[in-house]
Amino acid sequence: MTTAYLNTDTLPYCKGCGHDLIARNTTKALERLGYDPLDVIMVTDIGCHGIIDKCLNTHTVHGLHGRSVALGAGIGFADLDAGKKIVVFIGDGGTTIGLQHIMEAARLNLDMTVVVHNNYLYGMTGGQSSGLTPTGFNTTTTGEGNPFSGYDICALAFAAGATHTSRIMGIGDISQKLERVFAIRGFSLVEVLEICPSYGVKLNPRRKLAEIVETAGKPLGEWDRQREPFATHQGKKTPDLLSRVHPIKKTFKAYLSHSLSLIISGSAGEGVQLAAGLISKAALSSGLHVTQKGSYPVTVGVGFSTAEINLSPEKINFHGINVPDAVIITSADGLAHNLKRIEAMQDGTLFIDSSLPVPVTAAEVIQHDFRSLGARNATIYAIFFFALKTGILSTEAIFKIIEEEGKSDKLPLARIKEALTQL
Amino acid sequence: MQDSSKGRRALVDASRLIIESMARAGADAFIGYPITPANLLYQYGSQRMPLMLAAPDEITTLQWMAGLAAAGKVPITATSFPGYALMIESVNMAYMMELPMVIILVQRLGPATGTATCGAQGDLSLLRGNISGGHPIPVLCTSSFADCWTLGAKAVETAIRLRTPVVLLTSKEEVMTTKSFDLNSLPEIEKVERKYYELQCGGKYKSYKATDLVPDFLPVTQNQHQVRLNASTHDKEGILQHSNEEAMANTRRLEDKIRMKLPDYLEYEYHQEKDAQTLVVAFGISAAAAKDAVAELEKAGEKVSLLIPKTLLPVPEVYLEIMDRYKKVVVAEENINNQFSDMYYGIRKPEHHCFVGALGRMITPQQIIQEVLA
Numbered sequence: 001m002t003t004a005y006l007n008t009d010t011l012p013y014c015k016g017c018g019h020d021l022i023a024r025n026t027t028k029a030l031e032r033l034g035y036d037p038l039d040v041i042m043v044t045d046i047g048c049h050g051i052i053d054k055c056l057n058t059h060t061v062h063g064l065h066g067r068s069v070a071l072g073a074g075i076g077f078a079d080l081d082a083g084k085k086i087v088v089f090i091g092d093g094g095t096t097i098g099l100q101h102i103m104e105a106a107r108l109n110l111d112m113t114v115v116v117h118n119n120y121l122y123g124m125t126g127g128q129s130s131g132l133t134p135t136g137f138n139t140t141t142t143g144e145g146n147p148f149s150g151y152d153i154c155a156l157a158f159a160a161g162a163t164h165t166s167r168i169m170g171i172g173d174i175s176q177k178l179e180r181v182f183a184i185r186g187f188s189l190v191e192v193l194e195i196c197p198s199y200g201v202k203l204n205p206r207r208k209l210a211e212i213v214e215t216a217g218k219p220l221g222e223w224d225r226q227r228e229p230f231a232t233h234q235g236k237k238t239p240d241l242l243s244r245v246h247p248i249k250k251t252f253k254a255y256l257s258h259s260l261s262l263i264i265s266g267s268a269g270e271g272v273q274l275a276a277g278l279i280s281k282a283a284l285s286s287g288l289h290v291t292q293k294g295s296y297p298v299t300v301g302v303g304f305s306t307a308e309i310n311l312s313p314e315k316i317n318f319h320g321i322n323v324p325d326a327v328i329i330t331s332a333d334g335l336a337h338n339l340k341r342i343e344a345m346q347d348g349t350l351f352i353d354s355s356l357p358v359p360v361t362a363a364e365v366i367q368h369d370f371r372s373l374g375a376r377n378a379t380i381y382a383i384f385f386f387a388l389k390t391g392i393l394s395t396e397a398i399f400k401i402i403e404e405e406g407k408s409d410k411l412p413l414a415r416i417k418e419a420l421t422q423l
Numbered sequence: 424m425q426d427s428s429k430g431r432r433a434l435v436d437a438s439r440l441i442i443e444s445m446a447r448a449g450a451d452a453f454i455g456y457p458i459t460p461a462n463l464l465y466q467y468g469s470q471r472m473p474l475m476l477a478a479p480d481e482i483t484t485l486q487w488m489a490g491l492a493a494a495g496k497v498p499i500t501a502t503s504f505p506g507y508a509l510m511i512e513s514v515n516m517a518y519m520m521e522l523p524m525v526i527i528l529v530q531r532l533g534p535a536t537g538t539a540t541c542g543a544q545g546d547l548s549l550l551r552g553n554i555s556g557g558h559p560i561p562v563l564c565t566s567s568f569a570d571c572w573t574l575g576a577k578a579v580e581t582a583i584r585l586r587t588p589v590v591l592l593t594s595k596e597e598v599m600t601t602k603s604f605d606l607n608s609l610p611e612i613e614k615v616e617r618k619y620y621e622l623q624c625g626g627k628y629k630s631y632k633a634t635d636l637v638p639d640f641l642p643v644t645q646n647q648h649q650v651r652l653n654a655s656t657h658d659k660e661g662i663l664q665h666s667n668e669e670a671m672a673n674t675r676r677l678e679d680k681i682r683m684k685l686p687d688y689l690e691y692e693y694h695q696e697k698d699a700q701t702l703v704v705a706f707g708i709s710a711a712a713a714k715d716a717v718a719e720l721e722k723a724g725e726k727v728s729l730l731i732p733k734t735l736l737p738v739p740e741v742y743l744e745i746m747d748r749y750k751k752v753v754v755a756e757e758n759i760n761n762q763f764s765d766m767y768y769g770i771r772k773p774e775h776h777c778f779v780g781a782l783g784r785m786i787t788p789q790q791i792i793q794e795v796l797a
Contacts, residue, residue: 004580025445029692036646037644037648037649038646038699039648040645043506052664053653053662053663054653054662054663059643059649059650059651060648060649060650060651060652060653060661061490061493061517061520061643061651061652061653062652062653062655062663063486063489063520063654064486064512064513064652064654066485067482067513067516070482070486070487071486071489071490071493072490073486073487073490074487074489074490074491074492074493074494075491075493075643076488077452077474077476077487077491077494078490078491078494078495078644079494080494080644081644084644098478100479100483101486104478104479104483123510125737134527134676175685206621213718232474232571234473234474235469235475237470237471237472238470238471239475240443240445241442241443241446241467241470241471242435242439242606242609243438244438245431245433245434245435245606247431247433247606248433249432269730272486275436275787276658280434280601280603281434281601284432284434284603289602289603290434290601290602290603291600291601291602291603292434292600292601293596293600293601294599294603295540297541298540300460314458316602317567317711317712317714317715318656318711318712318715318785318787318788319596319600319602319711320596320712320784320785322784322787328538353611354626368575393627415432
């Protein structure tokens with residue numbers, strides 16, 4: 001006999017398997033709740049329970065081992081209509097593979113129901129013990145009884161934030177219990193206990209499910225809390241990422257006939273990346289082509305901070321810098337990070353803070369007290385110094401960019417101007 | 424000197440271009456777990472995509488994406504090797520279930536966690552073999568800012584049209600470098616129109632019954648026709664099978680779909696220099712060095728052609744045909760094992776085939792020039 005949910009009366013399970021009972025009672029419960037089969041999305045895992053798909057008239061999604069809860073969660077994120085129901089079938093093996101997925105779905109309280117088919121072992125692969133096998137239970141790999149206790153998946157999921165978890169026996173008509181679980185809005189998990197007839201029954205002769213459950217120390221029961229189901233909370237969105245990019249018009253003139261590679265390096269928190277951005281934009285406003293990238297330790301707040309910049313009157317393809325044409329060093333961190341490249345320079349110019357030792361280099365060395373306006377302003381001051389000394393860019397171009405970026409109040413521009421006039 | 428005063432010039436990074444182009448093409452969800460050097464993509468994804476979800480790990484990322492794709496969304500993510508390694512089983516699942524999605528893979532120096540802030544081109548071989556059975560997935564590779572825009576959209580289009588995961592391959596140096604760029608040079612991107620199975624169609628919908636190699640899509644959110652998605656071997660209906668004829672035909676179709684539709688997403692640049700006997704081949708970040716090298720060589724009177732492959736997988740034959748025309752071929756890629764050439768020749772590379780590699784640094788134009796002149 002077929003039903004609205006099942007296309008066959010013969011389910012593909014061993015005689016006496018609890019999976020058969022769960023499948024029939026699941027469909028009965030959903031039918032009683034009034035769901036149209038095609039409003040139900042049944043996501044199944046790997047394991048004997050998963051071969052139920054072909055018998056179902058619902059949508060069926062059969063994924064990877066242990067991932068069915070995450071896969072079902074993904075469907076749930078798609079903002080489904082209220083009349084839809086996501087049910088995930090998973091075994092005790094998949095439960096431990098995908099434990100994080102269950103925790104996450106419970107934490108977010110996604111509107112879905114997970115049915116854990118816990119028959120205490122891996123039925124499909126030969127009856128090995130699982131993470132949900134209770135102490136003392138015999139499996140093909142724990143012939144003298146499992147020495148460990150199993151996870152309490154109901155307690156874990158509830159602790160993570162599930163609206164409801166329950167542990168029930170897979171015996172008799174469980175459709176009303178399942179109906180209650182399926183009716184819950186938010187994340188619900190029901191662990192159905194059963195004994196695998198092919199391995200569990202044979203390896204644990206004369207033991208009954210009720211006795212096994214009792215000695216396992218994880219009581220049957222229901223755990224509930226009031227909690228709103230997941231709803232997306234998206235921050236403010238931009239309709240166009242390019243609209244956040246501010247074009248820079250050519251306003252100034254640059255004096256550069258060929259490409260120039262520049263390294264600016266100092267210490268974290270001393271404005272290196274800010275200065276690099278300002279000089280790059282000033283170069284752009286002076287008609288040059290520019291590339292810029294930063295380099296710093298993973299702990300971004302300490303150690304060196306280096307910026308690599310290419311300036312060119314022509315379009316730049318390759319932006320790597322092996323031996324730079326010019327280097328600005330404002331601190332010992334910056335010097336240490338670039339020492340080899342400075343030593344490799346055969347020409348070009350090194351601008352270095354006068355407090356630092358001058359490395360051996362064939363580059364022209366210009367020493368200056370960049371830190372005289374304070375450590376935090378050292379690199380900002382240095383780029384003005386660089387512009388003035390090289391004549392590549394006008395200092396006005398940098399001042400203009402600072403003004404356009406709204407940073408005039410944050411930088412000691414008057415002191416910089418005064419220092420520049422004394423050069 | 425070029426006139427750089429025209430247009431809408433700005434300092435931008437390629438991450439921004441990639442995410443914006445994908446959004447315009449129709450991607451509507453960004454799912455991810457932050458990882459250097461893909462963090463800018465994550466940031467822009469969260470700002471731009473209508474739906475952004477922070478997954479607790481990369482396996483969850485791919486599973487959530489698959490669920491969203493089953494429900495009719497077009498999800499994207501961005502990661503680097505350590506994250507991609509976790510995703511691989513789920514990429515296989517999405518491939519088998521035929522779910523559209525794009526994974527932006529930002530290469531960094533390996534093996535393992537390697538160096539997060541150092542670029543590399545070391546993941547091509549992995550991508551070539553990451554589907555069990557050796558079946559290919561489309562892999563597009565950016566070699567310029569313009570590519571980040573056009574190939575970002577192309578990746579979304581290919582994922583939708585072919586119902587498949589697509590990898591957009593890039594690298595640290597490409598997505599974390601800011602450049603002056605004329606925004607007016609970006610062509611318009613049209614949203615990809617999705618075709619669905621006609622709900623009013625009589626007869627039974629079969630999730631994997633293909634017309635022109637690709638099955639019509641229906642989301643699991645509609646209730647007119649039953650949808651069966653399956654990561655295990657399955658028949659046209661989506662029902663699990665061992666290895667019967669119909670199921671094997673379905674698995675063969677998956678391979679045929681990607682290979683035979685290649686002309687629809689085959690992208691490359693070929694700058695053919697008349698009478699040149701040497702060809703430089705470079706993709707991804709190394710293409711910039713190759714462009715400079717070839718320009719320099721031309722200035723010096725050398726005749727050199729340049730091939731920039733952009734569609735890397737499935738392995739296009741056209742690159743082999745082009746390489747065969749030259750007496751000397753110089754392939755530049757930022758690894759030490761010449762993964763591009765391996766795809767064509769295995770361990771027996773032709774004598775006229777030269778390799779320029781690098782580890783832990785970018786290949787320079789000088790290296791390529793040196794090899795061309797050697």
